[in-house]
Amino acid sequence: MSKKKGIIRLVVLLAVIAFVVYTAVSGLGSDRSGSLNDISLGLDLRGGVSITYEAVGDVNSQDMSDTKAKLEKRVQDYSTEAQVYFEGSDRITVDIPGATDANAVLQELGKPGTLIFCTDSSDPEGTKVMDGNQIKDAQAGARSNATTNAREYVVNLTLTSDGVEAFSKATEELAPTKGRIYIMYNGEVLSAPTVNEHIASDTCSITGMGDLEAAQTLASNIRIGALPVQLQEMRSQVVGAKLGQDAVRTSLMAGVIGLILVFAFMIIYYRIPGLAASIALVMYTAFVIVLLSAFNEEITLTLPGIAGIILGIGMAVDANCIIFARIREEIGAGKSVRTAIDAGFAKAFSAIIDGNVTTLIAAGVLYFIGSGTVKGFAQTLALGIVVSMFTALVITKNILKSFYAVGLQDEKLYGKTVYTKTFNFIGKRKLFYSASGIVIAIGIVAMVVSGVNGHIFNYSLDFIGGASTSVTFNENYSVEKLESDVQPVVSEVTGDNDIQMTPVTGSNEVIIKTRTLTVDERDALYSKLSETFGVDESTIQTENISAAVSGEMKRSAILSVIIAAIFMLIYVWIRFKEFSFGASSVLPLLHDVFVLLAFYAVLRWTVGNTFIACMLTLVGYSINATIVVFDRIRENLHTNKNLAEVVNVSVTQTLSRSINTSLTTLIMVVVLYILGVTSIKEFALPLIVGVVCGCYSSVCIAGCLWYDLKNALDKRKAKKTSK
Template sequence: MKKSKAIVILIVILGALAGLAYYASIILSSTGIGEEMSIPLGLDLSGGVSITYQVVDDNPSAEDMSDTIYKLQKRVEGYSTEASVYQVGDDRITVEIPGVSDANAILEDLGNPGSLEFQLPDGTVYMTGDQVADAQAGTTTDSYGNKQYVVQLKLTDDGAKLFADATTDNVGNYLPIVYDGETISYPQVKEAITGGTAQISGMKTYEDAETLATQIRIGSLSLKLQELESSVVGAQLGSQAISSSLKAAAIGLVIVMIFMIVMYQIPGLAAAIALAIYTCLVIATLYLFEITLTLPGIAGIILSIGMAVDANVIIFARIREEIATGKTVNSSMKIGFKKAMSAILDGNITTIIAALVLIALGSGTVKGFAYTLMIGIVLSMFTALVVTRWILYSFYAIGIRDEKFYGRAKERRTLNFLGKRGVFFTVSLAMIAAGFIGMGVHAAKGSGALNYGLDFVGGTSTTADYGKDYTIEEIENTIVPVVADVIGDKDIMANKVEGTTQITVKTRTLTLDERDTLEQALVDQLGADESSITSQSISSTVSSEMRSDAIVAVIVSSICMLIYIWFRFKDIRFGASAIIALLHDVLVVLAVYSLLRISVGNTFIACMLTIIGYSVNDTIVIFDRIRENLGRTAVKQTPELLAEVANKSLTQTLSRSINTSLTTFIMVFMLFLLGVASIREFALPLMAGLLCGAYSSICIATELWYIMRLHLGKNRLIKK
């Protein structure tokens, strides 16, 4: 590369950074132009619309209520993946949608969920709305190339059979679709439809198709609902939550940049510039794709900043290794990027696979987390493999060529990790056993194996009029401490109804005596209007179906990762040991939750998913080096040779594992140090998970692979 070209590239990159930084600052701004460009915030940060529906049917069953809540959750995810739906009392359902303030517009769009029937020509009902899995508006072209507006239907297994029978017997007839007694569509059956999907055509505009699709989706609920009340609710946390998190991110980012420059010099400076560009791109992408940001989301972004360093660390370690063999800096950079490619791609692709599965099968927080994860992975790969590369080549071209600016890998004595595997396994089993023992002790005491929060078990909602328009900070500092003192529990969620002096406090499930005591305290200590106080039971916002979705999504993603690793490494034992190491990390973090009695809420799922993604990436890098070193051995592979290769690979990647874990830990630690109480509860187990993930990658996964290679599968080696 010519010096003039290098200068132009550096100017363009720095100019792009300046532009992106300005754009990001506008997005993050809370006033002026930034208010119009801000990222959508969740209920915990900015509030939103709360709509309560009354079930029309008398004495609805628990099964129908659960099914309706789950389907409503799926419906409102179109507004935000962070929307929540939960049961209030015996026959009411509340929907909370963040980032919006016009309740009437939401009601008009969402509609009043009612009964949906698919009828034969004589009016006989052959299928009901709960047998429709999904309905979406779309466009197609007919045989003449004209655009047509249609509604695509996806049916359940039972619905597919009923629909197949009805359409087979009624080819040429019209089969009405009736919503709340009114015929909303009168499609003609042109042929038997047996595949479980169908298409309704004939709409004049796309808006007509969207309206019909919405009516069909809402009509597929198990119960008929009518609006009881709606309101705009304030944030559950104050502006302090955002400002402290941004402050933590800024400080952590600066520390990580300084660390990279000190450790890697010129490559570290390139990484610091690329990391700044990465951070700005993440903020811009969140805004452009209108991804709702919650407190766990902020933590996830800050965590991704730390993880984005990983690809750079892998590349720089490779460059130093090549320089140590006597190659020139220019050749070392080219070879270093080439050799690092497989580890970076394999590690990130496995995580992308997991994210795609979570998007497809997950719901609520799981899906929101997966979108953020995908953004982080794609952008980190781009900045590491493209931006960092061009910056490094440009630095070299303008004259910074001395190898002292790039570093030289030091000769290290190969550490005998495998010789200590008995100790490692014992320590891990002891940590996991401590967690199970702790859960058993707490369960025996009646306090629950884990400290489940309101998101998981529901509780009691108490609303009162205080005659004063409290700010969020005043609620946190005045009302919440009184409630916590009365009920003896700090797991409290509070927000206000905008435009009124009413405040709702959600707590664990209270007994009648506890409700009376709390209501009296609100009157005596806080001046609440006694006649305005209402208390009612609420269900969890993380329903059993959502939990099942999360578990299924994790299992399926683990299987997909196992298959990918098997395919890439030509040995299923690599994949099996990686998955077992993941299970190890999950169990250890579960032990932390149990022993420290950290509240298990929405952030619990995000925490576990983050640890899984981080641990897989770390393990893959080590396995990639083992694969490479095994390929260099021409002699017959013996147990001694395998142990030597494994120990050598672990030693070679040790500095990378430590540096990546340290930079990521710094980001999360700053979050723990400066964040509000609720976010510290997320950061604490996450820090434990990061340490555990690094430990399992170094001390568990490779050792498991070695044991499996000796004793399991084809070409197993048994020492005589």
């Protein structure tokens, strides 16, 4: 590339990056589309709508549980970060982030009632075909008519096994006479489609919708009517953010400061390549913001989502560290800077692709199997990974080549690496295994002891539920004022700092969530609030609430991690052509999870809504770090068959990358911890431990496990061959 072309390319790249940054900061058009302000934020960051439904008539706990489970699935279409929990024994509250109009949400979500399918609208119970419990799902859609090729709007139904049997029998009888099936909701006919054929499958379509809106309305009413319990709206309100503007502002400030420190580190350590990477990271950050804005109807950003973005930044830095380490090695081997740049990107490609693909596999499994915050985390993680690969392999590469073309060609500006000493990791592996075993054992003991006395972990309200107290103050309190003035008063009565306070928009009402209170504690809290703030005790109301993190969400999170680990094992097994690589990539991952659990158990860190996100972040971070080491082992096996030497050399060669990636990720998280409010600190501190643990396992555990497993499998194979 000539100097002139280099200048032109550099100017074009910087102009594109500047445009993306401008869009991320200011947005485009009057609605500021594409900007940070256009991102859909969760309840913790922006607030939303809270709707409380009450069961009609006498209901049992099983029906209420089934109703809650169905509502949880339904509100996921509105937002992956929506929460559903019990309030008392016959009420269910739905919190939907990002919404500002409670009436609009009610209209879209629907008003729960009784849904039945019958053959005579004047005698619905006497001619009932099936009820809402036999409907799995209902979705609006559009398709081309098979006869006229015109566009038509439909509602696609998915039936349960019982529903298939009942519907098959009814349609078999009605099809010859073109009879109708009436869909009735609370006694009113929603639709009366004609049965054109016998339907024996678990899916069918209702045609004849006038437009997409009509199809969506019918689908919504069918979904909300497919509940075991008839519900009626008790109250709906718009609630403010849980964290407040200061928390959001300090988080953004922490992000900016963290990025600046990362830029400084990269430039000081890697010189010209570090400058190229810093410019690419600016592009990464701005591009992620623009994409989050573009997908604001699909992605709601909360603290777990921020975890996914932080991990994405770590992956973006990691890709650059792998590339730059390779470039330095090539220069150290005597190659020219130009040749070293090309060779560095080429040799780093497989490690970057494998590391990111394994993490993408995890993100995909988490999205399709997980629910709630797990799904939100998976979305931002996948988005960050794709963007990080693009910025590292395309933007950084082109900037670096442009720098070289304009005259920055001295090898001193790039650095070089010559390995003169190899650390004996294999010789120290028993020490590493013992240290990890002791930490995990301490954690298990702490869990057992805590379990005997109560809960094995320090579960927050999100996990075990508690009490929700509605208080109307004599003035409007901001979130910051609530934390400084009200929270200490509540904490004095409850003896617990796990308190969530949410202001109701447009009023002086505040919803205070605490652990479950005894009757005496309720009375004491009411008196204290009245004495301190002049609150009218007669207006205070308290109800017990269930966990916001549902049992299904916990189960799906655990199942997601297990299935993701299996898929990652299979992928690594196929890519590296040995089972030992696959198994040894998953074992360090499990090691990191158990170590972090030990910290949660021993230090009694709060296990709250962000706990799942912390664990998932660790999984993604750990597997990526391990893949980098294995990629180098695979490469070195071509020239050296001494397994111990290969592991020691490979880990030594990737050591700078492991340390530097961990340092840059730690910089981001530590700044977030220092500047963040309490809830953000609870989220950042475990991540700090997770990053350190991930670095330790990839350097000290992964290669050693592969060595032992490889030897064991080879010996077993040799025995079979000798027989």
